[in-house]
Amino acid sequence: MRAAPAQTLKDSVVSVCEKHDDISSSVSEAGVLSGDASTSIILPKDQLSVLTPVVGPTLDLHITRIAVTPPKPGEVVVRIAWTGLCGSDPSFCVGPQPGFASHNHIAGHEGIGHVVASHDRSLLNKPVAARYLTYSCQECEYCLRGLPESCPRQLAFPKDLNGTFQHYITVPQHSVIQLPDYVFARDSRINPGVYAAALCSGSAALKALRAAQLRPQAVTVVFGIAGSIGHLVGLMAKHIYGARVIGVDVESKARDRMVKDGGVCDRFLPAPGNPEQEKAFQQSILKLCEDLRGHKNVLIGADSAIICANRASGYNNLTSYVCDGAAIIIVG
Ligand SMILES: [Zn+2]
Numbered sequence: 001m002r003a004a005p006a007q008t009l010k011d012s013v014v015s016v017c018e019k020h021d022d023i024s025s026s027v028s029e030a031g032v033l034s035g036d037a038s039t040s041i042i043l044p045k046d047q048l049s050v051l052t053p054v055v056g057p058t059l060d061l062h063i064t065r066i067a068v069t070p071p072k073p074g075e076v077v078v079r080i081a082w083t084g085l086c087g088s089d090p091s092f093c094v095g096p097q098p099g100f101a102s103h104n105h106i107a108g109h110e111g112i113g114h115v116v117a118s119h120d121r122s123l124l125n126k127p128v129a130a131r132y133l134t135y136s137c138q139e140c141e142y143c144l145r146g147l148p149e150s151c152p153r154q155l156a157f158p159k160d161l162n163g164t165f166q167h168y169i170t171v172p173q174h175s176v177i178q179l180p181d182y183v184f185a186r187d188s189r190i191n192p193g194v195y196a197a198a199l200c201s202g203s204a205a206l207k208a209l210r211a212a213q214l215r216p217q218a219v220t221v222v223f224g225i226a227g228s229i230g231h232l233v234g235l236m237a238k239h240i241y242g243a244r245v246i247g248v249d250v251e252s253k254a255r256d257r258m259v260k261d262g263g264v265c266d267r268f269l270p271a272p273g274n275p276e277q278e279k280a281f282q283q284s285i286l287k288l289c290e291d292l293r294g295h296k297n298v299l300i301g302a303d304s305a306i307i308c309a310n311r312a313s314g315y316n317n318l319t320s321y322v323c324d325g326a327a328i329i330i331v332g
């Protein structure tokens with residue numbers, strides 16, 4: 001990306017040289033802006049964004065040039081290096097929904113990058129992330145039940161703060177979370193963009209697995225295995241928890257090799273296409289559980305069912321697929 005024409009920051013703002021297209025090569029040139037402004041301590045005057053000018057009933061995204069806002073005290077400017085595109089983002093751009101901007105809305109809530117301007121020198125160059133939930137009260141009934149995502153006093157990207165579909169976000173410094181340095185390590189073999197997925201679908205998948213209290217060798221059925229959350233649930237269940245995974249989804253979605261070749265599930269079962277197929281589907285689930293455990297096990301059905309499907313039919317007959325004492329986890 002080419003840097004846009006520069007704009008001088010006000011004095012006392014600490015900023016990062018913005019001469020290079022590659023953030024990793026520019027973050028070492030931080031400094032403090034004093035009265036005699038230097039061209040090496042600047043932010044671009046404007047930037048590209050993906051913006052909805054008027055939020056209405058249909059998706060209306062425009063690539064639009066907008067201003068880069070210098071930070072006030074307590075704020076940081078983060079240059080977004082990578083942002084995920086979540087399935088929720090299109091829905092955030094229509095409405096407008098309660099609490100969301102009705103004009104000039106910018107979506108995106110899986111962004112990672114570096115602090116490039118701040119009044120607080122200690123924050124400069126820090127790798128940070130912008131994810132959906134930035135604040136929850138920790139006092140209300142939802143927070144106390146471990147559901148901060150439902151807190152009525154929450155602050156979130158891209159509801160209360162414009163999101164990460166822009167190159168520079170100017171936001172309260174407490175609204176971003178610090179990342180470990182290895183995310184952007186030059187010698188890493190992992191593309192930093194992979195970590196963006198951990199901010200939304202990855203964390204939802206991990207929370208579901210923790211709620212299911214999965215044990216090694218346990219059998220779990222993941223409904224919606226071909227979706228963005230479902231396939232991460234399957235991957236982590238298999239490769240981190242050591243569980244056995246039965247993946248369920250509509251067959252047309254599961255043509256993806258990730259599902260078919262066993263990477264995200266041990267067995268794949270097409271979801272029933274109509275109510276008449278549900279009995280046979282249930283028997284197939286129970287048979288697969290038996291096969292995966294070995295025939296001498298007394299348990300009938302899976303140890304857990306994790307539902308990541310977005311179709312109502314994915315919620316039918318759930319108790320008939322699991323054993324006594326099983327966990328049924330609904331994600332989303
Ligand atoms: Zn999301």
Ligand SMILES: [Zn+2]
Binds near residue numbers: 142148
């Ligand atoms: Zn709360």
